[in-house]
Amino acid sequence: MSISKLTSDKVKERADIVEVVGDYVQLKKKGQNMWACCPFHGEKSPSFSVSPAKQIYKCFGCGKAGDPIQFVMDIEGVGFQEAIRQLAGKYGIEVEEDESRTPEQNLEQNERESLFIALNFAKDFFVKNLQSEEGRSIGLSYFKERGFTPQIIEKFDLGYALDGWDHFLKAAKTAGFQEDILFKAGLVLQKEGDASRIYDRFRGRVTFTIHNISGKAIGFGARILTKDKTQPKYINSPETPIYHKSDVLYGMFQAKKAIRDFDNCYLVEGYTDVISMHLSGIENVVASSGTSLTEGQIKLIKRFTNQVTVLYDGDAAGIKASLRGIDLLLEGGLNVKAVVFPDGDDPDSYSRKVGSQAFQDYLKENSRDFIGFKIGLYQDEFVKNPIRKAEVIREIVQSIGKIPDPIIRSVYAKEASGLLQIEEEILHAELNKSLIKNQKDHFQKAKEEAEAEEKLEQLFPTAPQISVEDTLKIQERETIRLLLNYGWQKLDQEELRLCQYLLSETEEIEFQTPIYQKILKMYRDGLAKGEIPDTDFFVAQRDAEVRQEVIDLITPRHEISTHWHERHQIFITTESDDLAGTAFKSILRLKRRLVHKMMDEAMQKIKSAETEGLDTDKVFELQQVYFELKKVQLQIDKELGIVIG
Structure with missing residues (x-):
C-alpha cells in the first residue's frame, strides 16, 4: 500500500539532514555547513556539502543533491515510499497507509x-x-x-x-x-x-x-x-x-556508531569473530567475510573513521599472505595498526578463552602501528641474513610510499629507520625512488589517456565556441538563482522586494530553457496562491529535475571565511550588499543575451533571403530589424559599461 500524505509530511518535518547523512558518512563542520568525502563517488578531498540551515546536501564533484528523503533514495537505491518508511522507522513515526490506491497500483513496485x-x-x-x-x-x-x-x-x-x-x-x-x-x-x-x-x-x-x-x-x-x-x-x-560483496562489510550496521564514537575500526575476517567481540563489549568491529579487502570496503570504513586496527590470527604464514590489505588501507588514506593473537587463536577463540576484560586489555597492550608490526613479522628472517634485510627494507619503503600524506610518510620513515637500524637519509633516498617511480607510472598512464583523447578529437572534432543559446541559458540560470536566493528580500525603502522586480521585468520575456521556464512559472503560481516560494517550497517538490536544479542554484561551493572580518578587519563586498544593483544588472544581461539571440535569428533570415533571391524590400526590412536590435544592444552595453571597439 501507499503511504499517506500525513505520514510523508511528518517525516519531512522531523527528518534532520545532518542526522540522516551522519548515519552514512563522517561529517566535519567548516563555515556554516558540514563537509565530507562524497559517499556516491570516490574522492580524497571533501566536496560533499550538507547545509543544516537549508536541510539539503550537494556534492560539487558528482552533482548529487537533495533533501533527507532524496539522500536515502540515492544511497539505498530505493523509491520515495521505501525512503519514507525507513525514515519513519528512524524517528519513531507511525506509518499510515493510503487506502485510496488501487490493487494494480499497490503491485507496482520497483x-x-x-x-x-x-x-x-x-x-x-x-x-x-x-x-x-x-x-x-x-x-x-x-x-x-x-x-x-x-x-x-x-x-x-x-x-x-x-x-x-x-x-x-x-x-x-x-x-x-x-x-x-x-x-x-x-x-x-x-x-x-x-x-x-x-x-x-x-x-x-x-x-x-x-x-x-x-x-x-x-x-x-x-x-x-x-x-x-x-x-x-x-x-x-x-x-x-x-x-555487491566488494562494497559490504559484515557488522557495519551494528558497528557504525561505535566506530564514530571510538574513532577506530577493528577489522577481522569472519562472522563469528565480529559477534564474539560484541559479546566481549567491543562493538566497533567489522569483517571482510573471508574475502580480500577491496577499495569499496576501505571507502566504507573511511566514511566513519580514519583509524583501522587489523586483527590477525596467530598464523605467521597466513599474516604474510594477507599483508597486501595493509598497503591498500594505507593507500586509501587510513592510519593502520595491527594486533596478532597467540598461535592457534583468532578473535573468536581467544575472547572465549580469556574472557571479556582480558580480551580488551590484550587489544590495548598489543596494538602496534603497521611499521613496527611489519618489521616485527620479518625480524627473525633478517637477523642473520643481510640480503633478506635489504628486501624487507624495500618492502617497508613501498608500504610507506603508499601513504598519500607527505608528513605522515616522513614520520613513518623516521620510525622505520630507527627500528631497522639504517640511516634515515638512505631510507628517504629509497622512498624518493619509489615515489618517483609511482609518479612516472601515473604520468605515463595520464599521457596515454590524453593521447587517446587527442586521437578521438582528431577523428571527431568539436567546436569550442559557446552558442548564443548557451549564453542565454547561462543568464536565465543567473536570474533564477537570484530569485531563489534573495526573492523575498527588500530592494529599497519602499518595500519593493527582489522577486517583485524580477517577475515584473521578465513578464514579457519567454525563457528558452525548459527547466528555468518551469521554475519561473512555479514561482509565479505560488505567489498567486498566497504562498512564499522559498527554497523549502521547491526542495519539497516531487519533480526530481526541479529539486536537483534548485539545490544546485542555492548551494554555494565556497564561503568567505569570517576571519577576514573578525581577525584582519578586511571587509569583502558580496552581491547581497547591493541587491538592487545586482538585480538591475542581471536583468540587463538577460535582455542583452535575448537581443543577441534575436539578432542572430535576424542575420540568418537575411542570409537566407539573399540566397533565395527575395526582393530587396524584404531584405531591407530584415536589415532594419537587425539594426534596431543592434541599437538596443548598444544601449544595454552602455548601461552595463561594456565597451566594444
Whole structure:
C-alpha cells in the first residue's frame, strides 16, 4: 500500500539532514555547513556539502543533491515510499497507509524494493526457524555452544535454514513472492537441465544475515554443522542488484556508531569473530567475510573513521599472505595498526578463552602501528641474513610510499629507520625512488589517456565556441538563482522586494530553457496562491529535475571565511550588499543575451533571403530589424559599461 500524505509530511518535518547523512558518512563542520568525502563517488578531498540551515546536501564533484528523503533514495537505491518508511522507522513515526490506491497500483513496485522485501522475508523466516523443533536442536544449540546470548542472536538476526529442498520456496510463494524475484535475490536455485526443478539455496545450515549500512537484509552467509566433506563449510549469497560483496562489510550496521564514537575500526575476517567481540563489549568491529579487502570496503570504513586496527590470527604464514590489505588501507588514506593473537587463536577463540576484560586489555597492550608490526613479522628472517634485510627494507619503503600524506610518510620513515637500524637519509633516498617511480607510472598512464583523447578529437572534432543559446541559458540560470536566493528580500525603502522586480521585468520575456521556464512559472503560481516560494517550497517538490536544479542554484561551493572580518578587519563586498544593483544588472544581461539571440535569428533570415533571391524590400526590412536590435544592444552595453571597439 501507499503511504499517506500525513505520514510523508511528518517525516519531512522531523527528518534532520545532518542526522540522516551522519548515519552514512563522517561529517566535519567548516563555515556554516558540514563537509565530507562524497559517499556516491570516490574522492580524497571533501566536496560533499550538507547545509543544516537549508536541510539539503550537494556534492560539487558528482552533482548529487537533495533533501533527507532524496539522500536515502540515492544511497539505498530505493523509491520515495521505501525512503519514507525507513525514515519513519528512524524517528519513531507511525506509518499510515493510503487506502485510496488501487490493487494494480499497490503491485507496482520497483524491483530493488521488491528484492529488499523478499530478503527481509527470508531473514524473518530463518530467524523464526530457530523456534522450530529442528531449529532448536541444531541451530540454537550451536549458537549456545558458541556462547551467543539471545540478545546477540536478535541483534545480528541469526537464524536457521531447515534441512529440506523447498521449505523456504513454499513459504515465499504462499506469501505471494514471484519466483523471478527469489532468483534475483539469490534465495533459490534452478537445477541444471531441468528448468522446472527449483529449490532453496540455503538448506540445513545456520544463517548469518548480511545487512546494508541502514540495517536492511541484503544477503546471507550460511554455515553447515555436519561433517559432510562434499559440502563447503560456508556458502554465501551471490552478487545481486542490491548486494555487491566488494562494497559490504559484515557488522557495519551494528558497528557504525561505535566506530564514530571510538574513532577506530577493528577489522577481522569472519562472522563469528565480529559477534564474539560484541559479546566481549567491543562493538566497533567489522569483517571482510573471508574475502580480500577491496577499495569499496576501505571507502566504507573511511566514511566513519580514519583509524583501522587489523586483527590477525596467530598464523605467521597466513599474516604474510594477507599483508597486501595493509598497503591498500594505507593507500586509501587510513592510519593502520595491527594486533596478532597467540598461535592457534583468532578473535573468536581467544575472547572465549580469556574472557571479556582480558580480551580488551590484550587489544590495548598489543596494538602496534603497521611499521613496527611489519618489521616485527620479518625480524627473525633478517637477523642473520643481510640480503633478506635489504628486501624487507624495500618492502617497508613501498608500504610507506603508499601513504598519500607527505608528513605522515616522513614520520613513518623516521620510525622505520630507527627500528631497522639504517640511516634515515638512505631510507628517504629509497622512498624518493619509489615515489618517483609511482609518479612516472601515473604520468605515463595520464599521457596515454590524453593521447587517446587527442586521437578521438582528431577523428571527431568539436567546436569550442559557446552558442548564443548557451549564453542565454547561462543568464536565465543567473536570474533564477537570484530569485531563489534573495526573492523575498527588500530592494529599497519602499518595500519593493527582489522577486517583485524580477517577475515584473521578465513578464514579457519567454525563457528558452525548459527547466528555468518551469521554475519561473512555479514561482509565479505560488505567489498567486498566497504562498512564499522559498527554497523549502521547491526542495519539497516531487519533480526530481526541479529539486536537483534548485539545490544546485542555492548551494554555494565556497564561503568567505569570517576571519577576514573578525581577525584582519578586511571587509569583502558580496552581491547581497547591493541587491538592487545586482538585480538591475542581471536583468540587463538577460535582455542583452535575448537581443543577441534575436539578432542572430535576424542575420540568418537575411542570409537566407539573399540566397533565395527575395526582393530587396524584404531584405531591407530584415536589415532594419537587425539594426534596431543592434541599437538596443548598444544601449544595454552602455548601461552595463561594456565597451566594444
